Amino acid sequence: MEEENKEAVISEIHRRIAEAFNVFDNESSKSVDVREVGTIIRSLGCFPSEAELHEMIAEVEEEEPTGYIRFEKFLPAMTKVLMERKFRPIPKDVLIQAFEVLDQEKKGYLEAEELKKYMTQEGEPFSQDEVEEMLSAALDNKENVIFYKDLVSKMTFEDL
């Protein structure tokens, strides 16, 4: 009985992965541009860091990288990730704590420039585009600051 259930679960996971993969596989070639793999993995509910992502890509790439990742290789690796529940979501409170670390003066908000500096210089830096986009969504227009608690709530809600 349990075996059957497990098989059904795996089969369903396979289909979910195939669906997500297909959205980015424009030509039904059973392969996607390597630069899209991160998006696919994340859209399946995972929160890998860039470093973790690169590790995974290295796993599924061809021996001689072609710039494309084939579904054949992607499927087992991704199934493992989902079964093992790797790259779990970040709980809201942990996230807020992270902002609080950056908010050294405990103001409850971050200046636009402050956040920009951290995001583009620390950790796994954002590109100019990424940080601009984040600011445009996050900024409280009147005061040019980011109330991060509100931001987290809003984006968690939008993320469905």
Add this chain to the structure above:
Amino acid sequence: MGCGTSVATENQGKISEKAMKAAVLIQRWYRRYIARLEMRRRYTWSIFQSIEYAGEQEQLQLSSFFSFMLDNFTQLSGNGPDLISNLLEPEVSEGSRGAQFEGILVSDSYCGPRLSFPLTVSDTNALLGAFKAQQTLHARYLLQLLHETKKFLKQMPNIIRLSTSCAKEITICGDLHGRLDDLLLIFYKNGLPSTENPYVFNGDFVDRGKKSVEILVVLFAFLLVYPDHMHLNRGNHEDHIMNLRYGFTKEVMQKYRVHGREILRLLQDIFSLLPLATIIDDKVLIVHGGISNMTDLDFVGSIERHKVKSALRLPRQSFDHMGLEWERREAKGYQDTQSSGRSRGETTRKRRSRSRKNSSGSSSSSSSSSSSSSLCSPCGSLHPGPTPLPSPGLLGRTDILQVPFLDSVVAMATPHSREEEEWKQVVDLLWSDPKGQNGCTPNTFRGGGCYFGPDVTRRLLQKHGLRLLVRSHECKQEGYELCHDDQVITIFSASNYYEEGSNRGAYLKLGPDLVPRFFQYQVSRCTRKLTLHQRVSVVESSALKALKEKLFAHRSELMTAFQQYDEDSKGYISTSDWAKAMESVLRLDLPWRTLRPRLARLTPDGSVEYQSCFEDVCPGQPTIQISPNLAETLYRYRTDLEIIFNIIDKDHSGLISIDEFRQTWKLFSSHLNVDVDDRTIEDLARTIDFNKDGSIDFNEFLEAFRVVHKLDGKEKQQG
């Protein structure tokens, strides 16, 4: 970072490390949020594209209906031929030497532009001003303009050759689809066409948008004023059958009630006279769709392009060349294969049946096999379908069956006549799409032309000493896209094509160095800047509405499929089963599991309450008393019926006789293999004869089969 050894520095180090970790966390979270938005953006795009192309395939069904009627010509009773000739006879083009427009009176109350021929810049200015002020050009001037345009185009070659001498930059624009605002924006940003500012417009000027007439007028007017600096290529929508479905015919008839038919007849000729391609400096090839591995530019230069009136009407010769007589077609065997092949299931092909492996079970999953998709194969070979054919000698008969479908013609090893060859070359140029992998396969998604790979591009460019292929035909989010090692550029000029905010438009400029420069724009109704999330949500919601309408149109089939999985009639099934059912009924290659939260509710234990799929959409006017099944069928084929009725209604009164209605419906439903008995049709006819005067106002009739989105009111309030 610091290199001191004091405790302070150590602490600093710790804080730095903490900050770094915090930053990584935030970045991880944010990138995941963006990835989700990207996924939503992509599947929204998939929804629009698959519905759009499913629509085009249904159009081919209409075309096959015409062919079906043609084939069954001899079977029809006394009344038949009239109906058939109404539907099939190409418009009798009177020797339109007679400048009939001269007889048309223009009343003094008309305050629109009065054109004087030969046209000058003051005419084009007047036209632009008038259209900006929402005026319509008087039929008399429109007809004269069309006559002059036709005369002009007749002396153009199939392939125009231009040069960028005198350091002139040439501007190339893609699909406009009746969006006058986009054209005006281009002129605003880039200047009007002139001897200093040459333009090439790469097809698809009409359909979908509401100002196709105005766009044509502007383009043709500039064509006549600057014949050496304004160039138009034909697109796949410059085709009178496509126009019947995609709105141009309707637009013309609405704006020109009296002279519409004459205008359309002229346009039919004009469209087929539009040049097929443009070449700049012998290096850059510009065509609307693309190429195939059979494209031969020298041959294309020599064909009689005006003979290919529509991609959806095959050269009649193709029937004769099959070498079969009429009697054979009436044989019962043919009829049976015919009707079993026509059920909706197989004529709608999945977008993805492109790959050469026919493991795509999708394309042949229904039991009956005379599915055209089973004849699909890489260019140059022919595979018989899985059903046992009556006998080898009758193989030809199956070919006839499938011939009306574009893809089967493409799959034919060799066209049988010069006419067919010409037709195929034209269709390839106007309908093909590039793909990433090498090779050339029939474009089953669209039902016409090919998918051509980088190798095909390379070979053609090399063969003719070309450097670049510029094409349009596909909507791109940024308005343009490069592929095939930057040897192919797609340029698309209708912004917000699917929905406000769905995509940008773009045009490109080429100077003597032939290095393309791109310019993007987006027509925008609201000035408020939207966040990425808002932009994605707006377009997504529009796509979901379209998808829900499709669900509604297939409600009974879907319910049957759902209930197959729900033996105990609990009202819910597993997500897996739900997705399977959606996939098998709708045949749209979409990520159903990912879409599920947007389409249906879950029970507390995680199963899908399948009835909830249909909650948001309901019929607009539940006034007509007919069975739900019939209503659903009518709803689904609403557009096709509209087209047919419009053709039958020769005098454009909006009315057809009950008899015509009954006959049409009967034929159409038998073609669709829909089971409707005579009694039901009789009742239906009588029900919709609102005035009881023997005629039917089909516009009213069709209005009854519109749907309403229950959530619309709420959205409008928030809008």
